Amino acid sequence: AVYPNVQAADAVELTADDFRHLQQDEFLNDSIIDLWLLRLKNKMTPQDKARFYLFNSFFFNKLKVDADQGMTSAEMHEGV
Numbered sequence: 001a002v003y004p005n006v007q008a009a010d011a012v013e014l015t016a017d018d019f020r021h022l023q024q025d026e027f028l029n030d031s032i033i034d035l036w037l038l039r040l041k042n043k044m045t046p047q048d049k050a051r052f053y054l055f056n057s058f059f060f061n062k063l064k065v066d067a068d069q070g071m072t073s074a075e076m077h078e079g080v
Contacts, residue, residue, distance in 0.1 A: 001013070002014070003038060003039070004038070004042065012034045013031070014031055014035060015031075018031045018032055030057040030058065033057050034056045034057050034058075037054045037055075037056060037057075040054065041054050
């Protein structure tokens with residue numbers, strides 16, 4: 001399953017294994033969290049969108065990898 005659709009730049013793809021993480025006593029995974037954040041973002045009012053920015057769960061990993069590769073702060077901002 002893909003939300004909101006396959007053509008969306010910020011689409012989240014869910015597999016059958018991802019749905020398993022919705023069962024009781026299971027931990028949520030990154031895809032489930034990203035789906036919830038995207039749905040939340042899509043329901044936000046324009047005023048809320050101006051006040052808040054939601055990062056997906058892979059943002060910190062991407063930031064850390066870029067920093068580890070010796071990228072400057074300005075170079076990292078270009079990729080965000």
